[in-house]
Amino acid sequence: MEEQEVKKPVQIEPIEWESANFETHRRGWSWYLIVAIVLLLVLIYTIYIGRWLLVGVVVMVGVALYLSGRMSPEKVSCRIDNDGMTIGNRTFVYDQLKTFWISKSKEATKLNIISIQRFMPVISLGITDELGERIRGALGNRLPESKNQQEDLIDRINRFLKI
DSSP, rough: OOOOOOOOOOOOOEEEEEEEOOOOOOOOOHHHHHHHHHHHHHHHHHHHOOOHHHHHHHHHHHHHHHHHHHOOEEEEOOOOSEEEEEEEEEEEEGGGEEEEEEEOOSEEEEEEEEETTTTTEEEEEEEEHHHHHHHHHHHHSSSSSSSSSOOOOHHHHHHHHHH
16 A cells, blocks of 8 residues: 655745735826716716615715825735735635736736635735746745736726726
């Protein structure tokens, strides 16, 4: 009877970097003008048809867009090591992560990670091109790399709308 050799996971040299906790977009005065006109037209229409709950929702959307435009991103520390991945004060062991991929757009290179948690969105972290290859090598030993290789749909919509 042959004994099966148990493979030990490859040791990962810790990789550390900082990333913004969310992406910002440059919005000119024309963007604000267009959004204000659209919200005002929707508000007038909802008042006209007497949908008072919808009036409240439109006002809340306007306030949320205004407040989100005034926020500035904070830097969070990110680390990949033998135990898993740490983003800010949250640690994910490899068993909590499903897959990863690195996407490149005109604006940035991002590490995208999908968790096994059901309603958790895709985690997108800004990285440099040089760091991307090191991360691919480290995570590739522990997680499958997705064939997707594209920016997440929600991220593309947000970038298009500059939200």
